[in-house]
Amino acid sequence: MPMHEFFMGMTQLELINRAPGFFKYQPHNVAAHSWKVAQVAQFLADVEEQNGATINWQLVYEKALNHDYTERFIGDIKTPVKYATSTLRSMLADVEDSMTENFIKTEIPRQFQSAYMRRLGEGKDDSIEGRILSISDKVDLMYEAYGELEKFNPEPVFVNIFQSSLEALAEFKDMASVKYIATDILPDIFEENFISKEQLYDLAKSLLPDFAASQK
Numbered sequence: 001m002p003m004h005e006f007f008m009g010m011t012q013l014e015l016i017n018r019a020p021g022f023f024k025y026q027p028h029n030v031a032a033h034s035w036k037v038a039q040v041a042q043f044l045a046d047v048e049e050q051n052g053a054t055i056n057w058q059l060v061y062e063k064a065l066n067h068d069y070t071e072r073f074i075g076d077i078k079t080p081v082k083y084a085t086s087t088l089r090s091m092l093a094d095v096e097d098s099m100t101e102n103f104i105k106t107e108i109p110r111q112f113q114s115a116y117m118r119r120l121g122e123g124k125d126d127s128i129e130g131r132i133l134s135i136s137d138k139v140d141l142m143y144e145a146y147g148e149l150e151k152f153n154p155e156p157v158f159v160n161i162f163q164s165s166l167e168a169l170a171e172f173k174d175m176a177s178v179k180y181i182a183t184d185i186l187p188d189i190f191e192e193n194f195i196s197k198e199q200l201y202d203l204a205k206s207l208l209p210d211f212a213a214s215q216k
Contacts, residue, residue, distance in 0.1 A: 063123035
């Protein structure tokens, strides 16, 4: 049983566009997103480590690089659809888990199956590495939206995506990496001119105390 199908799947990920169904000046695909998330996670893990956290670097890279591989099975479903109801979200997760397990059992050599059960499983858990993945995923999502907003893309979905990214970051506001984002990255973003800047600026101040403090 070779790894041919797994390697072919990486090419498929290049063909799956993110935020399907909306006009974009700069389309993004799932493969590129995974690479960017790995880059962000690598840096944010540095921040956490410098602030006293013990980091399992293997898990950081495995979680980041593989976190969306299973989208080759069901694609990148629009976020409003994916989260329309908790029942639908649970059903989609069950389908994805079932297809992933079947793929591993039929396409991954037996001696590597346990490793890929770990790599292709849900990476956004309560571990420090899982939380870094959650943050990194939202940082890249925020930048994808920001790239459209600064080009004055009128699609309101990108304001919503930026907003939801800020809300997700706020869930981890006590982590050193989010504090760094709030004090050293968001101020640079809000130096630029883009759609709904004032609205999003006020939201960031209300959600992230460290960002609000940096603006005084």
